[in-house]
Amino acid sequence: MSIARFGGILSAVALAAACLPAAAQEAPVRIGYAIARTGPWAAGAQLTQEPNYIMWADQVNAAGGLNVKGRKRKVELVGFDDRSEAETVVRTYEKLMGSDKVDLILPPWGTGANFAVMPLIQKYGYPMIAPTATGRRLLGMKNPYFFAILQQPDRMMEALAEFLKARRVETAAVIHVDELFGLEQYTGLEAAFKEKGIRIIEKKTYPLGVKDLKPVLNDIKAKNPDAFIALSYPPDTFLVTAQAREIAFNPKAFYAAVGTAFPIYRDKLGPAVEGVMGLGTLNPKSSPAAKAYFDAHVAKHNKEPDRWASAHAWAALQVLEQAVAKVGLDRKALRDAIATGEFDTVIGKVRFKDGENVTTPGVVSQWQGREFEVVWPPDKATAPALFPKPAWR
Amino acid sequence: MGFWLELIASGLITGGIYALVAIGLNLQYGLMRIMNISHGEFLMLGAYLTWLAHTFAGVNPLAFLPVVALALFGAGLLVYRLCFRRIARTSPAVELIEARSLLVGFGLMYLVQNAAYLVWGADLRGYSFLAEPVEIMGARFTGNRLAAFGFAVAASLFLIAVLRWTLVGKAVRAMMQSPAGAQLVGIDTAVLHPVVFGAGLALAGVAGGLLSMVYEITPAMGEPYTVTALIVITLGGLGSAAGCLAGGLLLGVVEALGMHFTSPSLKMLLSYAVFIAVLLARPKGLFAR
Numbered sequence: 236m237s238i239a240r241f242g243g244i245l246s247a248v249a250l251a252a253a254c255l256p257a258a259a260q261e262a263p264v265r266i267g268y269a270i271a272r273t274g275p276w277a278a279g280a281q282l283t284q285e286p287n288y289i290m291w292a293d294q295v296n297a298a299g300g301l302n303v304k305g306r307k308r309k310v311e312l313v314g315f316d317d318r319s320e321a322e323t324v325v326r327t328y329e330k331l332m333g334s335d336k337v338d339l340i341l342p343p344w345g346t347g348a349n350f351a352v353m354p355l356i357q358k359y360g361y362p363m364i365a366p367t368a369t370g371r372r373l374l375g376m377k378n379p380y381f382f383a384i385l386q387q388p389d390r391m392m393e394a395l396a397e398f399l400k401a402r403r404v405e406t407a408a409v410i411h412v413d414e415l416f417g418l419e420q421y422t423g424l425e426a427a428f429k430e431k432g433i434r435i436i437e438k439k440t441y442p443l444g445v446k447d448l449k450p451v452l453n454d455i456k457a458k459n460p461d462a463f464i465a466l467s468y469p470p471d472t473f474l475v476t477a478q479a480r481e482i483a484f485n486p487k488a489f490y491a492a493v494g495t496a497f498p499i500y501r502d503k504l505g506p507a508v509e510g511v512m513g514l515g516t517l518n519p520k521s522s523p524a525a526k527a528y529f530d531a532h533v534a535k536h537n538k539e540p541d542r543w544a545s546a547h548a549w550a551a552l553q554v555l556e557q558a559v560a561k562v563g564l565d566r567k568a569l570r571d572a573i574a575t576g577e578f579d580t581v582i583g584k585v586r587f588k589d590g591e592n593v594t595t596p597g598v599v600s601q602w603q604g605r606e607f608e609v610v611w612p613p614d615k616a617t618a619p620a621l622f623p624k625p626a627w628r
Numbered sequence: 629m630g631f632w633l634e635l636i637a638s639g640l641i642t643g644g645i646y647a648l649v650a651i652g653l654n655l656q657y658g659l660m661r662i663m664n665i666s667h668g669e670f671l672m673l674g675a676y677l678t679w680l681a682h683t684f685a686g687v688n689p690l691a692f693l694p695v696v697a698l699a700l701f702g703a704g705l706l707v708y709r710l711c712f713r714r715i716a717r718t719s720p721a722v723e724l725i726e727a728r729s730l731l732v733g734f735g736l737m738y739l740v741q742n743a744a745y746l747v748w749g750a751d752l753r754g755y756s757f758l759a760e761p762v763e764i765m766g767a768r769f770t771g772n773r774l775a776a777f778g779f780a781v782a783a784s785l786f787l788i789a790v791l792r793w794t795l796v797g798k799a800v801r802a803m804m805q806s807p808a809g810a811q812l813v814g815i816d817t818a819v820l821h822p823v824v825f826g827a828g829l830a831l832a833g834v835a836g837g838l839l840s841m842v843y844e845i846t847p848a849m850g851e852p853y854t855v856t857a858l859i860v861i862t863l864g865g866l867g868s869a870a871g872c873l874a875g876g877l878l879l880g881v882v883e884a885l886g887m888h889f890t891s892p893s894l895k896m897l898l899s900y901a902v903f904i905a906v907l908l909a910r911p912k913g914l915f916a917r
Contacts, residue, residue: 271750272745272750273741273742273745273750273847273848274848275848277745277750277846277847277848278750278751278752278846278848280750281749281750281751282751282752319848410892413893439891439892439893440891440892440893441891441892441893441895442892442893442895442896444852445892445895446642446645446843447638447639447642447880447883447884447887448887448892449638449884450635450638450639450884450885450887450888451887451888451892453631453634453635453638454888469752469844470843470844473754473843473844474843477759477770477842480759480761481761481768481769481770482761482768483761483768497752499751499752499753499754499844502754502755503754503755503756503844504756504759505756507756507759538751
């Protein structure tokens, strides 16, 4: 053996030794999920939910990895398109948990999709913290692995009732979308308004995908209610706003549900949104943490998050991260840690009771200028409310 | 009286939007039996082109509509050459053209929709244009809906006139009734067929451009419009431009009245009840000969 050859072997050994720590580094934590990238759910899912997953994984990896009980491990997202189909959601989660055996899962988008995977997460024992699932019916299933971090309908509607009561609103007209979401919100609203003595003088339902609501709005305008409340989904939220303006129906309070918190709502309708109220949680003015979250989101995705459920999606990841740091990846222990712990998040302290986030209060937000200001409850408010609503612009 | 006027007018305007969505498909399916199930996707493309031009270049959406029409017409010629020419040539009967083009249409639907997802993402998009209310005889309407309605009526009248009174219209009708016979009397079907198909896509694109002023747009917006278009052209009678307009307007008015007297939730029930009733009384549609 020549000296040169020997030297070659030596350096090869040295090289291998140098590589050893890298080879011995632990495998990444695999986190699986299915979410809508195409189809009718995609607009919501790609605004509110998946951008947060991607940003979180990036931030965690940039900081050296996920803290698993003191040891840093990289995160690998295993995400699939569910094509806005409940059966694809179920099939994908079955595969992720049953055969791929990912370490953790993240929830799909929307009440229906979460409802569909609830039996599976219980079967395989994966905790799931859902930022876009609302409804007593989900919590009523008493699934120990399911956690709802978004405010539930009754909580949001109570806040609205308190806000209106404080401004001596006596009558309201309500329309709601004929879906589980609309029904749940309406049930909450009816109870809250009854308690506060606000009369509902008109109530109508409409189907998803409606292209015209003007006849209904004209009928309601003729009854002249103090408040108008549309428990609506995004396309109809835009529709009722544009059509109320079209017929100059300008009640003292104008409230629409999902979609008002979207930046595109302001960008499409422009100054017309001034004074419109809706479902929200926070805005960049709420806290330094909220500001940091908004800035990071814009830097990463070049678009603003919405002002309601996006922050809850981020908070859910923060809860998961803190729980994993404490108890590691043992999913039973993780579930118990989430169920019993208290967590610091972008939406404030979060604590769960029977699967429900019981610390985040119901919020009423209102567009003023270019910001969706929090106007209720008073201790969370970022601006005083515009009441009565100014005329349509 | 003013109330009724407003209710009916509101129904007519929404009906105009339904007719608008259907005109392009009526040319393709009604006149050529090409079941272009991706109709709504090309409408979506027209909407995105208009949105892009308005949002990033500040172009007036109405002024941009001819560009959309041309672009989609060109796309139509290309799509026809790539996908439908062979079907139209090799299918021995019109029923086979329908069946085969349906399959191709499904493929196109996925292709175009997913391409839009890749390019523009899944986000809701939209802009405000002609959203100011205009007062007409005490009733208030937004300019963009009136523009959509006006275009639907004008395009329908234009098509009725062309098909009935011009030589080209006659040739198109002849091509539908008997492709071989049309060739025998000297009609150049190799030119006319792709041109009519392209015109169908151009109309879909213009419809999309007009709708982008009224509603928000996403890559998934097309499918419901395809369904609406199919209902309208079946209701009106396949290939009849007058039927397409009448069918759309009828649906709009029935929905408006239904919303006032019952609840918007029953609107589907009412529309389909009208649909079934018309098909029972006139199985080939309102204006079929």
